[in-house]
Amino acid sequence: MTPLALGCLLISIGLYGLLTRRDIVAVLASIEVMLGGAQLLLATYSAGVTQASAAQGITVIVLATVGAEAAVGLALLVALVRRNRTRTDQIEEVRG
Amino acid sequence: MSVTLLWWALAALIVVGAVVVIAAREMMRMLLGLGVFLLGLAGLYAWYGFELLAVAELFVYVGGVLVLFLFAITSMGRDSEGRFMERRLDLGALGISAGLGVVLFVALQSALPSTATAIGASVEDTATALLGPLLPYFEVVGIVLLIALAAALAIIGREDGR
Numbered sequence: 227m228t229p230l231a232l233g234c235l236l237i238s239i240g241l242y243g244l245l246t247r248r249d250i251v252a253v254l255a256s257i258e259v260m261l262g263g264a265q266l267l268l269a270t271y272s273a274g275v276t277q278a279s280a281a282q283g284i285t286v287i288v289l290a291t292v293g294a295e296a297a298v299g300l301a302l303l304v305a306l307v308r309r310n311r312t313r314t315d316q317i318e319e320v321r322g
Numbered sequence: 323m324s325v326t327l328l329w330w331a332l333a334a335l336i337v338v339g340a341v342v343v344i345a346a347r348e349m350m351r352m353l354l355g356l357g358v359f360l361l362g363l364a365g366l367y368a369w370y371g372f373e374l375l376a377v378a379e380l381f382v383y384v385g386g387v388l389v390l391f392l393f394a395i396t397s398m399g400r401d402s403e404g405r406f407m408e409r410r411l412d413l414g415a416l417g418i419s420a421g422l423g424v425v426l427f428v429a430l431q432s433a434l435p436s437t438a439t440a441i442g443a444s445v446e447d448t449a450t451a452l453l454g455p456l457l458p459y460f461e462v463v464g465i466v467l468l469i470a471l472a473a474a475l476a477i478i479g480r481e482d483g484r
Contacts, residue, residue: 230430232333236340238423243344245415251349251395255356258387259340262363269372271434279447282372283456286448289378290463294470296387300394301474307398 229270236263248313250306254299261292329369335362349395356391360384374445 236259243256265288272281303312311317339362342355360383368376452460 230434231427232336234423234427234430235337237426238419239337239340239344241422242415242419245418246410246412247344249349251391251398252344252352255343255352255391258356258383259343259359262336262340262359266363266366267430269367269375270370271430277447277451278371278443280451280456282375282443282448283451284459285372285375286378286452287456287459287463289375289382290467293382293387294467296390297474298470298477300390301477303394304397305477307394312398 229266233263233267233270236260236266239263248315250303250312250314253314254296254303257299258292258296261295265289265292329366332362332365332369335359336366353388353391353395357384357388360388372443374443374448 240256240258240260240263243259244253247253247256265285268288269281269285272284306312306317336359339355339357339359343352343359346352346355360379364376364379364384367379
């Protein structure tokens with residue numbers, strides 16, 4: 227198994243969780259799995275295209291962006307929990 | 323030989339963790355699976371010689387995001403930790419996710435160079451790259467993180483009527 231196969235497998239596993247899970251925490255965790263697979267592909271294969279140090283730098287930047295995604299996602303979760311909604315099918319409307 | 327064995331062990335750890343994340347019915351078990359997945363990923367980065375990435379993965383994800391998940395679960399109420407989540411087998415979703423994985427694999431296989439050995443990148447070289455050619459992107463990510471922090475505070479603060 228190459229890093230490519232492992233990365234694609236992780237993206238597939240994460241997508242399956244994203245499509246089948248209804249609890250928001252589980253959906254967010256599935257997204258983390260998908261992003262983990264994408265990061266693994268980015269780190270291992272960009273080193274073959276550019277310098278290894280630049281590849282690591284790019285992946286650190288992506289890692290920080292994913293951290294921001296998790297922070298906003300969990301803030302949304304806390305806001306929804308206060309309205310007694312913890313499942314995606316309980317969210318019926320979005321208000322700006 | 324033992325190096326390859328270590329790669330396989332880490333890959334197995336990652337896949338098992340990911341499967342537990344999507345299959346666990348208890349939230350704490352799911353969180354444990356996510357922890358195993360992230361630790362395995364950090365180990366694999368270390369295997370490839372990405373020292374900074376491995377440490378950042380440990381600090382940001384295992385030390386930060388995982389604790390944030392734990393906080394979110396505990397804030398959902400006393401009984402949420404033992405609450406069972408819905409788990410179902412959806413053949414359509416299985417087909418879509420497996421199909422996407424196969425398409426990605428086939429599309430990227432010809433486009434990407436073959437890299438399966440340890441690469442190695444020192445922390446000094448990465449810092450030089452981040453503060454050199456990657457500096458604009460590094461600055462943009464700083465702004466994105468600041469906006470995300472403000473957004474998270476705004477979302478939570480609004481609920482309190484502040």
